[in-house]
Amino acid sequence: MRRTPLIPALCCAVLISSVAIADGIDYSTEPQVPALLQRLRIDDHFSEAELQQVTLALADARRLPQLIVQEQKAPERTETWTQYSRRIDDSRIRDGVALLHEQRDVLERAENEFGVPPSLILGILGIETRYGRITGGVRVLDALATQGFEHPTRNVFFFGELADFFALCRDRGFDPRTPTGSYAGAMGDAQFMPSNYRKLALDYDGDGKTDLWSLPDAIGSIANYFTHYAPDWAWRRGEPIAIPATLTNGVLPAGAVVNSRDNFYLAGDLRRAGVQPSVPLPDDTQLGIIDLALDxxxxxxxxxFPNFYSVMTYNPRIYYAMAVTQLAQRIEAAAALSP
Ligand SMILES: [Ca+2]
Structure with a gap:
């Protein structure tokens, strides 16, 4: 079978040992703080007075090591597909259709401007936060200080997000002690990390504030995300995300690599090897194979299709991208029945 690499692999995560910190410690005295302040001074031109505010905020940050455990045991890493796919339930589909009607103008504007269909934006909002209903109650300051200073494997990523969080707060006039989000520091209806909030969030209702806790701003920002985040993985206007397939012989072709971002096959080769798409495809269509084991x-x-891997830039887990895809398709199908 011919294999055609389409998308480069993600860089390996940088592994750095965690710093042992006793409970009750004052994070403003943490040994990595000078590097954080220097980064803000150089990259974001913080004044000494602004850096002093950062230090005072860090002194108020709470150490919440349970968030690291939560991050390591995220449902999309630990649940089976049978468990994870329960998120695609009737109430999420119904609420998605209702929101499609309620925000139709904003969703259509986002589609015209960025090429990202309303159903995908609703799929993201539905899986991330039940359309803005559950955006997380952890202080972002606590989440990012704990994960940035102490996460055993992803501390470099979270340390960068902590720096971006302080810059975001300075730029938007937020008190760093105020915003709340997920255990990972993701914020708002769209669950943007601070770096993406800074780079990609839009004021899509034109009220002068870029507020990801407002649905119109979240909708425009998600659409913007998919066209700007990574040039190689940008959303392809008008192309599908994924379609079901059946196996004529009941087994996958020998040597086929599934659930990978590095292995792609031609539709013609797949068909001849007994993998049948649910709709006819040109022989030269490049496809990845997704295998979802049920309980x-x-x-x-x-x-x-390539757009599936674009969805994975939002969260690099197959189950996440598949849940978003299937929710989007179910919303689209339900909406077609009640236009
Ligand atoms: Ca706004």
Whole structure:
């Protein structure tokens, strides 16, 4: 079978040992703080007075090591597909259709401007926060200080996000002690990390504030995200995300690599090897194979287009991208029945 690499692999995560810190410590005296302040001074031109505010905020930050455990045991890493896919339930589909009607003008404007269909934006909002209902109650300051100073494997990433969080707060006039979000420091209806909030969030209702806790701003920002985040993985206007497939022989072709961002196959080769897409495709279509093992021992197979890997830039887990994809498709189908 011919294999065609389409998308480069992600860089490996940098591994750095964690710093042991006793409970109750004052994070403003943490040994990595001078590097944080220097970064803000150089990259974001913080004044000495602004750096003093950062130090005071860090002194108020709470150490919440349970957030690191939560991050390591995120549902999309630990649940089975049978468990994870329960998120695609009737109430999420119904609420998605309702929001499609309620925000139709904003969603259509985002589609015209960025090429990202309303159903995908609703799929993201539905899986991330139940359309803005559950945006997280952890102080972002606490989440990012704990994960940035102490996460055993992803501390470099979170340290960068902590710096971006302080810059975001300075730029937007937020008190760093105020915003709340997920255990990972993701904020608002769209659950943007601070670096993406700074780079990609839009004031899409024109009220002068870029507020990701407002649905119109979240909708425009998600659409913007998919066209700007990574040039290689940008959303392809008008192309599908993924379609179901069946196996003529009941087994995958020998040597086929599934659930990978590095292995792609041609539709013609797949068809000849017994992998049948649910709709006819030109032979030269490049596809990834998604294999979803169910708890009853059966499997669901899907064929993924480049847009599936674009969805994975939002969260690099197959289950996450597949849940967003299937929710988007179910919302689209339900909306077609009640236009
Ligand atoms: Ca706004």
């Amino acid at each position: 009853d021992g059966s499997h669901e197979y899907w064929l993924a």
